[in-house]
Amino acid sequence: MQQIRKCPILLLILILPEGTFSASSNPLIVMGMIGGQVTIPCTKYKQDTSFSSSCWYLNGTAVYCSGSSMGRFVGRSQQIQTCNLLLSNLQEGDSGLFTYVWSSTHVGQVNLILTTDPALAGSPPYIEGFKGRSAMLPCINMGSGGSLPKNNCWYSKEVDIFCFSGPSPRFNQFTSRIRGRDDTNVVLPDLQVTDAGLFTCYLSSSTQGTVALKVKETAVSRPTITRNPDKPYIMAGTPITLTCLSENGSWPISYSWRRLNPHKSSYDLISSLASLSFPQAEVGDAGTYECIATNVVNGASRTEKATAQLIVQSPITNLSISVIPKQLFVFEGQLMVLRCQVDSGSEPITWTWYQLEEKGSARKAIISQEQELRLTVPAQSGQYACKAQNEYDGQNITLNSREVTVHIIPKAEVHSIATVSLCFSVFILIGLMVAGCVWMRKKSTDTRTPPTKDVSAGKQTPKDKYHKSTEYKTENTSKNHYQDVEDGFYCPLSNRQMEEDVYDDLS
DSSP, X not given: OHHXXXXXXXXXXXXXXXXXXXXXXXXXXXXXXXXXXXXXXXXXXXXXXXXXXXXXXXXTEEXXXXXXXXXXXXXXXXXXXXXXXXXXXXXXXXXXXXXXXXXXXXXXXXXXXXXXXXHXXXXXXXXXXXXXXXXXXXXXXXXXXXXOSOSSEEEETTEEEEESSSSOOOOOTTTTTOEEETTTEEEEOSOOGGGOEEEEEEEXXXXXXXXXXXXXXXXOOOOEEEEESOOSOXXXXXXXXXXXXXXXXXXXXXXXXXXXXXXXXXXXXXXOSSEEEETTOOGGGOEEEEEEEEEEETTEEEEEEEEEXXXXXXXXXXXXXXXXXXXXXXXXXXXXXXXXXXXXXXXXXXXXXXXXXSTTOOOEEEEEOSSEEEEOSGGGOEEEEEEEEEEETTEEEEEEOOOEEEEEEOOOOOOHHHHHHHHHHHHHHHHHHHHHHHXXXXXXXXXXXXXXXXXXXXXXXXXXXXXXXXXXHHHHHXXXXXXXXXXXXXXXXXXXXXXXXXXXXXX
């Protein structure tokens, strides 16, 4: 239960500063009838040092000073009730923002609106307030009027709601919220629709004035983004806070921050608070930020947006060249990529590529303003260097790289006739080799014909036949081969095969 009670208190703390600012910027509104007259009451509730003398101004131009009318109001204006301005014979160009300078630091502002409706022209001056915000009710002096019980008090519906002196008023719907300001003005925070009505500042029977309060629900206005410190860029490591504020629109108003993701071309949500703080801003924090203000009017959500560019500067460091492939040479048609790079440094960075005109020469030619250099043809072989530049704290930082030498090897020239001749020669050579192998194989087959039988020898007896066979076998066993000495042809054979050949010869 204790945790639940903290939430409304915290919400009120957040609303009060915003509402107070909004109240100070809302001028009193007076309706005037074209052709008639109107009293512009002097008020004192806004600090402003842009005016130097106690005069009445219309849209920044003096129209009444030191008891004299000026400009378009000559003969049509006079000062009454000490400082009020009475205008007669109202014309179309008389509408606008009237400012009365009380002192070198405080002014009062009244917005005059002209109409042709008598009912509107006769209505009391009023303040427009927005639900949930704060409104300041200025004490105006319109002269004598009705009598009320207490002096130096504010009344609503003839009931005292706030007194600057004397006994405190009885409890009412404004008791917990209303507070005094500048002795005579009051501030009413956290406006509700039911707060609308007439309020009378009663200092005495001869010094009093009535203003109306109108409370409306309105859509949130386009927010403004403030920086602290208020600089277009900051140095890396410096704290900075971006604050989003919508000055008009019904409360509650919710805020959120998103950051542009350049890779997706969309915004990513990073915070749901009105302020976005960077205790030590880094180069990576730089980018485009979007503030979104949202409220609900008559059950429908209303949204307004604003963007801000955060620039975080850091000097570039350690310039180098990376090469792909690393061996610093490729063949013609293959891609070689030279990339100029730094270890750190804020954008924008300007890149410049140079090619040395001669080896070992100091003369350089600018060939590219891109970070990468892509080479593919032999004519691009040579020495290269790059330069990087960025801005830091108002100074131009420049770094130069070392030279690198790259080689793109040209392809060998290809001739179609030579290629055909070479292929034909290889084909002929293979054919000759095949033919030679076939001829040698055939010749080897012919030389293996068995020796001719000796017909002049007489017929041998079985005993002699056996004896010769045994003798031949014994004689050739140690050699383990059969060889035709006459032809020089050698063919290894097993002992069994040799015996069979001998028997065939003798049979």
